[in-house]
Amino acid sequence: MQESAFSPNCVGLNLENASFGDHDVVKDLQEKVAQNNRAVTGPDFMTVVLLENMTPDPHTSNIVKGNVQHSVEGALTAVQRVNERYIANHGAPKVKLQLANYGNGAEDSKVAVEKIKAERDREQVVAVVGLGQSLIGTRSAASDLSQDRIAVISTMASADNMNQHLTPGRGSIEGFFRITPTNADAAKAAVNFVSQRPDADVLLIQDTNPDDIYSSTLGTKFREAYNEKFKRDLAGIERFEANDESHGSGRGEYMKGMLADARKRVCDDTPDLVYFAGRGVDLRTFLNALSEDDPCPGMSKLDVLTSDDASNIVNEELPPFPAFDVRLFYTSVATRGQWDKAGPDLKAYRDAYALFESAFAGRGFQPENLVDGYAMATYDAASIAIESAQKIPMLSMHLSEVSDWIEKFDCIDPKLGATGPIAYSADPAQQGNPVDKTMSIMRLSREDRENGAGKGTRLVQETLSRPSLNAFDPRTCG
Template identity: 25%
Template sequence: MSSDDGTFVPPRPPRRKAPWIIAGAVVLAAAVWGGAEAYRAWQHEKAECAPGILRKGAREECIGVSDGSFAFDPSLKEVMGKIEAENERVEESGKQFVSVAYIEPLTTVKGEEEAKYGLRGELMGAYLAQRELNDPDLGAGRGDLPQVRLLVGNLGLRSEQWRTLTGDLVAMAKDDNHLVAVAGFGQSRGGTKNAVDALRDAGIPMMGATVTADSLSDAARPGFFRTSAPNRDQAVGAVNYLRAQQKKDPGFKVAVIRDRNEDDIYNTSMSTAFATAAAGRGLEIEGTPLEFLSGVDGVSNAFSSVADKVCDLRPDAVFFAGRGVNIRNFIYSMSAPDRRCPVTLITGDDAVGAYYGSLESEARREKFRTEWTDSRVTVLYSSLAHPALAGRLYAEANNPLPDFLGLYRTEFGGAPDETMQVLQDGQVIMGHDAVWTLGIAIRNAAGPDGKGQVNTGATLQMLLQLSGRASVSGLSGPISFAPDGNPDRKPMALVRMEPSGVYTFRGVLTP
């Protein structure tokens, strides 16, 4: 390089950044990266209720699958703790095991707490079935291999978070959780059907416990079974009962009240099944159905009008195609001093939702009991299970209920009469029978030595074999399956619900 006068000027060496500047930049970059990682970790922790259980939806519900270590709700803490302890024992035993998931809508909103306590009963029954399957001294000669881990999953309020949960379950069927079947499913809603369809597509066999909508079954696509009588059978049982009353008394009048909420597949299938059965068996119905629409404002006003119409018609009985919570609306409306016309309401298994749950104030529950008595409404329903039913369906020597009562009291305490009262609503019994029946299929798939490979396909194959004479001795009665996965002509209990909260067994209903 030359200057203006031609003198050579050596080029300047390139400027070097000071080491402290470089070090500072490195430190700053690390701090930014570390801060971003810390923020991501904070966000992840904020999004999780527990490892693998995420906050989902506008209500930030805890959605996912728990081995019992996360209880989902304080009301479930005791039974989830027992499930966790049994799962730990299974894993520490070193024996071959498979997993069964019990899924339900485990979160509720204010005013629906009674559903939560019904779910607790189902989980208690599911846990007791797990104990019977894993302990050869309790399992009625069914062996103890493979051992059964019981997982619990939350579908979200009204089963709205079904997509996230079913995704988790499908993954668990492919990893070291060895998931081979799913039980439970809660209420018959649109989200429930979506969950069933997703699991059926994934080849995972299912066992409904208290879910009853007819549209869940599909003989052409096996995979969904249930120990609960579907709405079709419940409606036929109700029609048979009412038709018998009309034969005894030709003047016996029957009316119908139905919910027009099409999203609730329990209501719609109950209404359709009853209309079909009534037409086929010659049951005479007074006029057109009296209607209301759940899930929108003004339900109480609608029931005020429905109650007036009932008192104008003066039927001896009404068939109610709706949820238990709406039976409560009807009772309140019928308790008005200018109504109080005597009527018998007969309905399906969701009637248990009419009672206020244990979290409701005693003053409110006492008010409802008083209003119910004043209303002169008698409530009968087709119960999926009742402790008195087994004694009517089994010979004394073959009745599985007495041994179960002993196990129940060992695990959860209580005097014999208290235990019978707890079992009256059928929730514990149905939770037990769903897991117990899956367990029998699992053991059959494992073979006499218990060493056969058990996966979703093998479990499904053995469930298909539980038909005809190859029935399972359930607490709710013998269980065998028709080609569509429904229990084959399984009897039900006709139960009267008392304002005091007692469920009185009235007889056996047959479909």
Template identity: 35%
Template sequence: MSETRERAAAGPPVRPRGRARRHRALLIAVVVLLVAAALTAVRPWESCGAGLHAVDADKDSVGSSYVCVGLNLDSGPVRDDDPLAPMEELVKSRNEKVGENFKTVVVLENLAPDPKVDSQPFSFVRREVQGAIAAAWPKSGRPGIKLLLANYGSNADHWRVAADEIIAAAAAQRIVAVTAVGNSSENSRALVAELSQHGIATIGASPTADNMNTDPKGSRIDNFFRVGPTNTDEARVAAGYIATHGFQRVMMIQGVSKEDTYATTLAEAFRNSSKVPVLFTKTYEVKPLADTSREAYLRGLFSSWHNDICGAKPDLIYFAGRGLDLGALVAALAGDGACEGLDSVTVMTGDDASTLAGNSLELDKDISVRLRYTALAFPDQWDMFTADPAYPTYKKNHDNFIAEFTGTHGFPKGELWDGAAMIEHDAVAAAVEAAARNVSADPVSVANMVRSIDCNSAVPGATGFVAFDQDTGNQLDKALPILSIDRDGSVHPVDLVWSRGRPLNTAPDCGH
């Protein structure tokens, strides 16, 4: 037999197995792992905990490709590199100690603000959570209170998801109330109305728009309350300040976005309250822009108004708009050239200016700008109230809050300057008091207990006694500090004014 036939008869030669074939199983395993990793990268919802749902986010703005919206049942992160993580971890550790006989207070906010869209900075949200913690877990407080954070996303666009998750969890989590509520907007109004339809009480901290207690159809939201002032309160206080300080030429700049009810109702309230005629009004509207920031856009817009303002020669401009927008206005006023006959101007606005404080401002250039605003609260605000017989009581309540905030929980007193922690503390304190008065754990039973917090049984708080008007749900006789902001961003007290002209404990009536 020839060599060729011998090879043929013996069959094909046996070749050594290649490396790929020897490690085929290993390669398959590696591929599977890589595919799984890729899927995880494009499935951010797997990073969101119970009660949360992932939505797309602008990574350049918030540092994450996704944000988790809904009710944070696990107190976990709501985005990659979540700056709120230390607060969430603290909340989780405290919740784990409350035991089985608990009741829950929800803090509802935009937990991952997008600076391209949202006017409220993250630092304000962090301080709100700090205030909630101080109220929920004081050193000698009532046991069995849980806190849960809820996120309705940028501009409250995902309010429906947050509302649905809160409603779904209300019975199991024994939710007492939803607090904070974020900015005044059409979306936040819709959310509050939806919760009320399901019997869940909300206690707003910072929403001041007068129509926040009515649904989008104009009907009263029965289960909405607030510890902060209304825009009418703020406008009335501003109008009094303007009249007593001799201003005569008042101009108004007004945001007119239908979604932003804070700006629109503040403008209306000031127009109705001002004792000095508003001689001239300019309006603006802002929508999300793909190629520039909100602040940069408005800086250009307000610069284009330079001739109008120079011609009007106002001695005071009332600004009915967001604090972020105010920064652009101040920069345009001070830095766009001198005006003949207009060397200086006072700009006065509402509480959202607190988001501008802490930032350097060019207030003394071509035109000198003096900045004033009505605030939700201010640390040591009662030092402007020392002559009143009620001072010792209000001061004592405030000092008790400081002891809890800085002592029990170790938060810096410097975090109190914008009032966020103080006003949210009082919202949660009211919710905790309602829970204590209630023999039922059913969430629908709580609104009546909140409603019973009137001037005969007010709750002591950091910003004063908390009591609710029986007809509107608004707070009675809120104390409003008037503050100034200097070039270095520092905030200073100017005055302390009561929304109804008197402290709560001297009010002649209770419900109205």
């Protein structure tokens, strides 16, 4: 590793099992990683690299430490489950897990990518998983790794253009895959949920930060899905621009002023529902703005709907809302026990999740760490990489073929993971996008503790929603 040029942290590939620096949030898990790797001996092995922001700045980052820690726990569960079943796997190579840091905002993604590429053959890297944020830096990292035929499986990066090269005209990133649905699919699932109230007036609050491709594509795709479903436009749009640099006052203080205007717009328009197309860290500031005691004439209640970056705040206490009642909903790629209330036709999904949950608990990890979905998504990403690599004879000589085998998880033969069935389309324009993936609609409110949410906060699964509204069917999928 090397010192970051942007922060007091270390970035790159952590083969030394050293501290990532002042903001290291995974130091308590690194010994578990080291123990796993020490048990992998001899020349016949493979490595999965988990590339994330291992050092999120609590004041400016749009990812929180729990997300990162749960990602490591999910990856460890996948790797150790394979290694413990070594004999049952007929001597297939055991698996190392290596952690890599690209820093806040993926500022050091090029450093991390170059370190991974340099060690690819020696460490027998079969895939890089993680890249859990939709940013220019993570998209660039996926593109650069793909150029060297290193498979990339993103866990939570949902921006639709994450699978596209940054250079115009180059098209899709071959070798890029993801577990989470795209923003387009998340928006369709959200609109299907909104359709239960077809007459509701909906206000879109949109982050226009050009460097944050998650927020910018989320708002656009929600508006498109809404127009297609209801054959009319939204009641209104309020735009703001988040800024990671914080103008020296801390992101929260800077955004407080920005989102005060959004509250004023809510009071002026009195919508039934707000769709918030922005980061979870800024959603927190928006909710604080809504909690102000100033009355809004004509407003008695408001529903706020957003996407799964809201999982960043599930462990925090929601503010009170004295002026009018507020309910918060969000679409989630996965959550603890999400198949529990599903019908008998989805028994196979429950069984697959139960296997994962048992393995996760067997590592000594806490069940509440499954609520935000990061552990489940990272487990599935690592499992897909490992299973694909296991099918390749003389793997060490054919590391570049892993992505070819990942593509074979299609509508006919999907991977049944903890997050549900994962199938990839043969359409180049949809490179690496999971087809018609089920999402949970979660509701967060100020009530008693439940399901691992924070003090004074109640998190419940409202329902399941799909982009297409149809059950997953190999005959029509893709």
